[in-house]
Amino acid sequence: MSPSAFARARLSVPTLRFRDGGGLLYSTLARLIASGAAVHRGDLVERAGLARSTVTRHLDALIEAGVVVEGGGVARAGRGRPPQLLALNPRAGLVAAADIGARDARLAIADLSQNPLATAHIPVDLAQGPKEVLGQVEASLRELHASATDDHAPLCAVAVGLPGPVDHDAGAPVRPPIMPGWDGYPVGDALAERFGCTVLVDNDVNLMALGEARSLPEDQLPLLFVKVSTGIGGGLVSADGELHRGADGAAGDIGHLPVTSGGASEVVCRCGKSGCVEAVASAAVMIRKLNAGRETAGSELRTTGDLARLVAHGDPDALRVVRAGAERIGEVVALLLHVFNPARVVLGGALAGAGDELLAGVRSVVYRQALPLATRKLVLEPSVLDQRAGWVGGTVLAVEHVLSPDGVVDLMERRQEASQATGLRPGPRWLSSQSGA
The missing domain is CATH 3.30.420.40 (ATPase, nucleotide binding domain)
Known part of the structure; x- marks a missing residue:
């Protein structure tokens, strides 16, 4: 499948603020257009809650800079000239x-x-x-x-x-x-x-x-993403589609949460503590366990991809270590359900896509240990984006940075400088495929 065949991920709609704030207003208008929340000038006036003259002035500047393009009538019932369709210029x-x-x-x-x-x-x-x-x-x-x-x-x-x-x-x-x-x-x-x-x-x-959350329906949020690879990590996306990083960026660092079953509390992690889930259930640990039991020299596994291929082919030893690791990961996920209460838990990494062993093992523990209130609507699935996430x-x-207040002003300045250097107007021609839309 070609890269261009993938559907666009959803952009967030900005929180509107009722004042003329230069870059803030340019950003608000650009993101309303980019997210599909406003498709013509009337929509922008309504969604922004600002005077038409204010919206027009800032929108015209975005069009002049070539950040937004306008053309092609919006289909509607009744007489009169249809409003012109607005779109973000993708090649700005x-x-x-x-x-x-x-x-x-x-x-x-x-x-x-x-x-x-x-x-x-x-x-x-x-x-x-x-x-x-x-x-x-x-x-x-x-x-x-x-x-x-x-x-x-x-x-x-x-x-x-x-x-x-x-x-x-x-x-x-x-x-x-x-x-x-x-x-x-x-x-x-x-x-x-x-x-x-x-x-x-x-x-x-x-x-x-973030990629996973913005590619799923909004009713699948909040979302917890768990990656099982060389290490174990987590990502949290709130109900409004925004990343939760925490005060110091440590939110989601779940690899060092402790587990106690299966002798895990005796295992020393590379962080210096004992019993971390990463120390007993990461793909790197699974590979070490498999290699320790191999008798043929030169047949050692080296990467998570090597392990995933064994799992996909049903290798009994690989399935055994993955199932054991899945139980420990499931304990941590069950704990996190009561802390974060996600609507969806996503398992990512090469192992998650290699078969059902990891997913089934995590599910089994989660539904056994977590309370029904936290699991009654829970969706627990592999990543829909896989390696593209x-x-x-x-x-x-x-x-979203480019369309932020500082980013969009910088983009407009870049476009204006380019036009002065070339003597060409920065705004592109409206694509013929859009005309009459």
Whole structure:
């Protein structure tokens, strides 16, 4: 399936504020249009609750800058000239997303309508350190950017997901257990200097949770995303579709919640504590257990993908260790149901897509241990986006930054500067496919 065949993830609708705030109003109007909440000028006036003259002035500036396009009549009953359809110009700028894992990275370039224009899957080794890995990511994103556009549309924002705790505001990882040499490294600032645009850095599971949540119906929120891979992580999305990061970005760091059954309390985790679910149920632990029982030299498993392939082929030893791990993960999920009360729990990572063993094991424990009130409407399923969840969430995060008050003003200035340099009006021609819509 081609990247462009995927449906757009849902954008959030901004909280409206009743004052003329420059960038705030540009952002409000652009996001109302981008989210589909307003399709013509009358809609904008009604939804914004502002004077028509105020809406017109700011909307005309967005159109002049080429951020919004207008044309094609909106179908309606009755006589009179139909209102003109408004849409965000998808090629006003581009965004990039990089979902970096322990062994690989999934990259994407998308337009402002979230259409993926180019994607890539590259190997990485976090142990090489931030400079080496980020250099690889930068080079691959530049290649994708060059291949994705022939109109030199600029990158306006880049979203990066990292497999460890992240200070989102600082754009830096915080003592990440599986990322030696990365603690405190200014990932956001380093890449922002190279790309010349804002770089948003987040935990990888947060991006997966956001992508998943915005691709599902709103009645599936709140959502808890659990990724089982080299480590175990979680992402929380609230009922209004926003990420819950917590006060210091530690929300969702579920890999270090304790479990006590099955002798888990005696197992020392790499964080220094005992009984962490990650220390007894991560894919890395499952692989070690399987390799310890193998008699043939050179047949050791190396990656989560290797384990997933054994599970998919019904290998008895692989099924045994996955079922045991699923029980421990289920204990943590059952606990979280009473803390967060999600409408949907999503299992992600290669193991979740390899078969039903992980899902069935987690379900069994959850429905046995959690109270009926927390499970009576619960949906517990694998990710609908699978390996795409991270870069879909990164694309949403980046697009919403571009349409934020600061982001949209920056975009308008970029468009105006480009038009002055080329002598061309920044606004694009209205696509013929939209005329008469």
